[in-house]
Amino acid sequence: MNRTKTILAVILFLVLLGLGCAWGIWLYLDAPSGSPGGIRLVEIPTGTPFNQVASMLEREGVISGSRKFRWLAWFKGIEKEIKAGDYTFRTAMRPSEVIEMLVEGRYTTIAVTIPEGFTVSQIARVLQEKGLGAKETFLGLSTDPLFLQSLEIEENSLEGLLFPDTYQFRKGMGEDAIFREMVSRFHDVYNDAYRNRADELGLSQNEVITLASIIEKETSDSSERYVIGAVFHNRLKKGIPLQSDPTVIYGIKDFNGNLTKEDLQTESPYNTYLLKGLPPQPIANPGEESIKAALYPSADRYLYFVSKNNGTHHFSTTLEDHNRAVDTYQRKRRKGK
Secondary structure, three states: OHHHHHHHHHHHHHHHHHHHHHHHHHHHHHOOOOOOOOEEEEEEOOOOOHHHHHHHHHHOOOOOOHHHHHHHHHHHOOOOOOOOEEEEEEOOOOHHHHHHHHHHOOOEOEEEEOOOOOOHHHHHHHHHHOOOOOHHHHHHHHOOHHHHHHOOOOOOOOOOOOOOOEEEEOOOOOHHHHHHHHHHHHHHHOOHHHHHHHHHHOOOHHHHHHHHHHHHHHOOOOOOHHHHHHHHHHHHHHOOOOOOHHHHHHOOOOOOOOOOHHHHOOOOOOOOOOOOOOOOOOOOOOOHHHHHHHHOOOOOOOOEEEEOOOOOEEEEOOHHHHHHHHHHHHHHHHHOO
């Protein structure tokens, strides 16, 4: 009889203990750690053990009682499911909300806008300035054969394949992951319709993007892109050198901003004054409009264009007309300085 009472007492004690623990966990789950209005920015590096994460959150005032927090995570079975990243926590958040953020990966991202026409080097600099990686690492990856192979890229560079757009990157995600996302965006844009059109024109993807990059660098006026596309297509068909200054500039190391006659006479794979056809690879990363202009040029028969010094160009079908336009817009402009 006494033994039965003892067993019942033990069972009752365990039940009460369990209820007490459950009540304590519920109170902990529902209790904000700090006062309303507080904001804490916490960086959780990749591979950080959960006990260190809990200690970091307690130290920053996001949670109270790192041990209870670890128990809660263990009870939910999510210790290995949290995502690394930069998080913005409110001090009035409940521990259950904190865990939810960590598991879902609702970290703070860094918005990065890559303008159309930026080169790989310019993109690498922007990403470094945003604290997303080292410029030299990005540049190394852009021509790394193994990395390119992992992306199933046959070209020897990522130039032209890093699509200009606004991205949301996570600090610490790694240079390779960032470039993978940008290349993936390019493939989303350069769809089957564009590939089929390239086949109709007898152009490879590399040739299309190379031509698009030249168009991108030649004009910022969207209304002119398709006409400039026509000029270059017409020249390619007739075997006339493209004579594009941006291609020459791309081939000059540490260009100082002053393109000289000597530069135009210097041999380079990118000197389209000396060589016929397209350069070996893109000279920048073009936007979709320039890609369209390379694939669907206007029906104009122009072979020449010259800057009018207002962001637009004068187009000509004959060399005589072109020379007159050069005299009007370039030579007289230089005399007026």
